[in-house]
Amino acid sequence: MRDGHVNWLCRLVAVLVMLFLVAPLVVIVLASFTPTALVTFPPQGFSLKWYANIFTSSTHFMDGLVKSLEIGILATLLDVLLGVTAALSICRYDFRGKNALLNYFTSPMYVPSVAFAFVLLQLYSQLGGVPGMLRIFIGHFIIILPYVVRNTVSVLHVFNWTLEDAATSLGANPVQVFFKITIPLAKPGILAGALLAFLYSFDEVALSSLLSTPRFITLPIRIMNYMELTFDPTLAAISTLLMVASLVLIILMERLVGLDMFMK
Amino acid sequence: MERKKQALLLALPASLALLLFFIFPMIYILIRTLAENGTADFTAFFTDPFYLDILWTTLRVSLISTAVSLLLGYPTAYYMARTPSRLKQAMVIVILFPFLVSAVVRSYGWMVILGTNGLLNQFLMGLGLISEPLKILNTETAVIIGMIHLLIPYMILSLVGVLQSIDPNVEYAAYSLGASPMTTFTRVIFPLSTPGIISGCVLVFTMSMTSYVTPKLLGGSKFRMMATMVVQEINVSFDWGAAAAISYILLAVILAVQVVVVLTTGKYMKRMGGGKNA
Numbered sequence: 001m002r003d004g005h006v007n008w009l010c011r012l013v014a015v016l017v018m019l020f021l022v023a024p025l026v027v028i029v030l031a032s033f034t035p036t037a038l039v040t041f042p043p044q045g046f047s048l049k050w051y052a053n054i055f056t057s058s059t060h061f062m063d064g065l066v067k068s069l070e071i072g073i074l075a076t077l078l079d080v081l082l083g084v085t086a087a088l089s090i091c092r093y094d095f096r097g098k099n100a101l102l103n104y105f106t107s108p109m110y111v112p113s114v115a116f117a118f119v120l121l122q123l124y125s126q127l128g129g130v131p132g133m134l135r136i137f138i139g140h141f142i143i144i145l146p147y148v149v150r151n152t153v154s155v156l157h158v159f160n161w162t163l164e165d166a167a168t169s170l171g172a173n174p175v176q177v178f179f180k181i182t183i184p185l186a187k188p189g190i191l192a193g194a195l196l197a198f199l200y201s202f203d204e205v206a207l208s209s210l211l212s213t214p215r216f217i218t219l220p221i222r223i224m225n226y227m228e229l230t231f232d233p234t235l236a237a238i239s240t241l242l243m244v245a246s247l248v249l250i251i252l253m254e255r256l257v258g259l260d261m262f263m264k
Numbered sequence: 265m266e267r268k269k270q271a272l273l274l275a276l277p278a279s280l281a282l283l284l285f286f287i288f289p290m291i292y293i294l295i296r297t298l299a300e301n302g303t304a305d306f307t308a309f310f311t312d313p314f315y316l317d318i319l320w321t322t323l324r325v326s327l328i329s330t331a332v333s334l335l336l337g338y339p340t341a342y343y344m345a346r347t348p349s350r351l352k353q354a355m356v357i358v359i360l361f362p363f364l365v366s367a368v369v370r371s372y373g374w375m376v377i378l379g380t381n382g383l384l385n386q387f388l389m390g391l392g393l394i395s396e397p398l399k400i401l402n403t404e405t406a407v408i409i410g411m412i413h414l415l416i417p418y419m420i421l422s423l424v425g426v427l428q429s430i431d432p433n434v435e436y437a438a439y440s441l442g443a444s445p446m447t448t449f450t451r452v453i454f455p456l457s458t459p460g461i462i463s464g465c466v467l468v469f470t471m472s473m474t475s476y477v478t479p480k481l482l483g484g485s486k487f488r489m490m491a492t493m494v495v496q497e498i499n500v501s502f503d504w505g506a507a508a509a510i511s512y513i514l515l516a517v518i519l520a521v522q523v524v525v526v527l528t529t530g531k532y533m534k535r536m537g538g539g540k541n542a
Contacts (some may be wrong), residue, residue, distance in 0.1 A: 024373025
């Protein structure tokens with residue numbers, strides 16, 4: 001098509017960048033199947049023992065996974081409630097200070113998570129007795145709220161509000177309008193926001209590492225702790241599984257809302 | 265009036281949550297730090313060469329990562345913007361996929377490649393190009409490589425959107441008027457793409473300024489950036505005053521970048537990512 005005008009230099013750089021992006025991920029997958037503790041290339045055989053090690057290792061990866069899922073799902077659910085109502089308040093009504101309010105809702109994005117983690121840590125140490133899960137949960141649900149708000153706003157921004165009036169004039173009550181018209185139409189934004197928010201929480205390290213207690217440790221922190229003691233392909237195995245999970249999610253999102261949602 | 269009340273009611277839950285768990289703690293701890301030690305912790309930061317060196321390292325790593333991301337990201341984004349949609353979609357997936365993989369996992373991949381016994385050293389020694397393994401892991405170079413890997417997708421995505429919106433006919437017009445490809449780039453494409461360049465650079469810069477995982481895993485224990493230093497002050501030195509100073513100075517730097525952007529472009533950055541996992 002217009003390919004002719006893109007010169008060879010751009011193409012070369014693009015290819016190299018793609019290789020650069022993919023290289024460490026390919027290495028991880030290959031490393032997860034090597035039988036030796038030192039990763040060599042080409043691999044000297046094939047083994048699944050590192051995958052088995054995930055479940056038998058004294059680092060309780062599965063416990064970490066459960067805790068990460070708990071925090072991620074709960075924080076995302078709460079933020080969908082908070083974020084969608086917040087986005088509706090901004091987009092549905094016209095008032096002065098709308099933009100200021102949007103900036104307020106997305107303000108956690110401007111704050112380095114490590115600074116927020118420090119602040120929470122100090123606050124907890126003054127309050128005393130804040131349980132492990134709540135310590136991390138508060139940090140996560142604040143820091144991921146902007147993702148839900150922003151993605152929902154990006155859909156509601158171009159929303160045709162007369163559809164709500166049309167439904168009302170056809171006899172729908174406000175609750176029906178909300179659940180049958182507004183929410184279904186805003187769904188792509190809400191889903192994209194929820195996915196990004198969940199992934200953020202699931203991968204979060206700075207907050208979790210400062211706020212975790214010995215009894216409540218999330219998966220990324222368990223992986224990092226393991227890394228400091230042993231550097232073997234168990235890490236590659238668990239990384240591969242996490243990548244497969246990401247791949248499933250991205251395909252799911254492609255089907256549900258299309259990837260264009262993420263390019264805004 | 266009724267509608268305004270509804271709007272307020274809808275805005276209330278999120279507003280209260282942010283106020284209680286975010287704005288209030290951020291201000292309260294700042295006031296407390298100042299009330300306890302005055303500005304001593306902050307002046308200590310700006311007078312101690314040790315801390316100034318950390319700030320400088322953080323700025324240097326962030327600037328280099330931003331510059332390289334732009335330099336490599338721009339041609340890639342341009343290629344994507346002008347390429348048939350099938351190939352483009354494949355490229356979008358390649359770019360979005362590592363974007364969904366955590367920084368811990370990605371840093372691990374680089375550790376396997378860059379380590380002393382890593383794949384790169386095995387490869388180079390196998391070829392006989394070097395006799396001693398190169399020391400890349402646990403250096404600033406490794407941190408910059410990891411950072412670019414982490415952040416270049418944000419740069420590319422910021423640029424693709426803008427470059428796509430430039431009508432190719434504008435380029436053809438420049439060519440037909442006798443402009444060379446170089447002139448077309450410097451006089452037409454580049455100026456039209458500045459919004460994307462600014463947003464991409466601000467995004468990558470702020471994210472690398474605040475990054476924690478990459479410097480911690482790829483830089484080793486002796487390599488320090490602002491975010492890793494906060495954690496070290498708390499967990500190793502037990503110096504909470506210093507941790508407070510570094511935290512709020514880092515925050516101030518990020519907000520200053522935002523203010524400069526608003527003042528020069530008149531726009532808020534849609535995406536800031538001050539806290540994104542990096």
